[in-house]
Amino acid sequence: MPTAVIDGISTRYEVTGDGPPLLMYSPGGFDSRLENWSSLGVYARLGLLPQLSGRYTCITFDRRESGLSGGRLERIGWASYVAQGRGLLDHLGFDRAFLMGGCVGCSSVLALAVADPSLARGMVLFSPAGGPRYRMAQHSRFSDHLAFVRANGLAAVVELARTTTLGFTKDPRLGPWVPALRTDPAFADAYASFDLSRYAVLVTGMSRLLYDRDTVPGAEPEDLMSLDVPALIVPGQDASHAPSAARYLQECLPDAGYWDVPVASQTADNAPARVLEFLDAH
Structure with missing residues (x-):
């Protein structure tokens, strides 16, 4: 294609x-x-x-x-x-x-x-x-992802992405960038080394910006x-x-x-x- x-x-x-x-x-x-x-x-x-x-x-x-x-x-x-x-x-x-x-x-x-x-x-x-349930589910998914990142680091997300075919919806630990982690090695390298505090700001802001209403x-x-x-x-x-x-x-x-x-x-x-x-x- x-x-x-x-x-x-x-x-x-x-x-x-x-x-x-x-x-x-x-x-x-x-x-x-x-x-x-x-x-x-x-x-x-x-x-x-x-x-x-x-x-x-x-x-x-x-x-x-x-x-x-x-x-x-x-x-x-x-x-x-x-x-x-x-x-x-x-x-x-x-x-x-x-x-x-x-x-x-x-x-x-x-x-x-x-x-x-x-x-x-x-x-x-x-x-x-x-x-309302849709909004709550989306916010929960982002929160679960951030909890995994804070406990394990972004490199662990990259490694997890390589061991499963699931996506963010089925396994929130993987986060919203998981397809790019699997298809773009340069992106995966940059992701693994990204600053954790800045990453948390991006993810929190993304959740609030995308799902802001019931x-x-x-x-x-x-x-x-x-x-x-x-x-x-x-x-x-x-x-x-x-x-x-x-x-x-x-x-x-x-x-x-x-x-x-x-x-x-x-x-x-x-x-x-x-x-x-x-x-x-x-």
Whole structure:
């Protein structure tokens, strides 16, 4: 698969299909790889990507610090993911695109649309991640990682990363940079020797910046209420994808359609068809 250097970071991406461009921020939390659109949970069951790529140019990619994309040791916020998506569109020569996010990808879509409304033709927000339990789980994960680092050092994180295939979500000890530790030896060396006090500041700030509310993070509600971009909201239904998070977006976005169908009733027939109906109308 091709790669592009976006904001100084290598981004692995794939372009499939033909038609208007659709930039797709992957689901999967801190393992937001492009393959997740076809292999992860509900997305594997619904078969969204094959059907969408029949009428749209689908641009999927590994989020920075995920999959085979690179990373950088810094306090990461939603603006970091905005820069990656916008930079990838620039690299491919698209000045406007539809935006679609799955799970945590919805927050990046919202942040990008707020940062550059003229870029977004429309937004599909599929099973947005959010809710109080989601926030609590994320903060706990970062705290557990910092506890391991303080007890064992950053070199121990590098060694642990080499002995397992798990990610930050399944094993918080590994931290949010674990994919880059496995794929980039120079990054791993720099990580192992990084100052511990500075690292704690980065991680603590990252946790607070990314997960600052008990609903969908990524953009302020006042900015969403002023956003003149049509949206389709498809709710999730578990502790990480609270129905309240989807309803919050419905309340905030002035031009939003809410597909009021529970996850158990979302199928490979009706879900892709509903997304295509929305995209075709805009």
